[in-house]
Amino acid sequence: MSYEKVAQAQKRLRIGAKQVLKSIKNGEVLEVVIAANAERHVTDKIVKLAEQHNVPVTEVDSMIELGQASGIDVGAATVAITK
Numbered sequence: 019m020s021y022e023k024v025a026q027a028q029k030r031l032r033i034g035a036k037q038v039l040k041s042i043k044n045g046e047v048l049e050v051v052i053a054a055n056a057e058r059h060v061t062d063k064i065v066k067l068a069e070q071h072n073v074p075v076t077e078v079d080s081m082i083e084l085g086q087a088s089g090i091d092v093g094a095a096t097v098a099i100t101k
Contacts, residue, residue: 020051020076020078021078021083021084021087022087023049023051023099024051024084024087024088024097024099025087025088025089027099028088028089030099030100030101031088031089031097031098031099031100032046032047032097032098032100033085033088033090033094033096033097034094034095034096035060035061035063035064035095035096037098038050038064038096038097038098039063039064039067041098041100042064042067042068042071042073042098043067043071045071046098046100046101047068047071047073047098047099047100047101048073048074048099048100048101049073049074049075049076049098049099050064050065050068050073050074050075050076050096050097050098050099051075051076051077051078051084051096051097051098051099052064052065052075052076052077052078052095052096053077053078053079053080053081053084053093053094053095053096054077054078054079054080055079055080055081056081056095056096057095060095060096061095061096064096080093081093081094081095084097
């Protein structure tokens with residue numbers, strides 16, 4: 019389900035750890051999607067910040083599939099769906 023949600027929200031996405039962190043800090047995020055096979059040192063900061071800002075976090079299986087759903091040609095560790 020989350021891959022479809024990401025694909026439908028392509029115009030409202032922030033892709034990549036730095037962009038997701040920045041968007042959470044700015045209060046722009048409705049939901050964060052994280053790939054289970056992403057490096058934990060990358061995703062742990064995002065999960066912690068999302069929890070602090072009461073932003074729901076959804077986990078999906080694959081960085082490659084998350085990247086494809088986001089409309090990019092490479093894997094994505096994390097994606098934020100913005101307001």
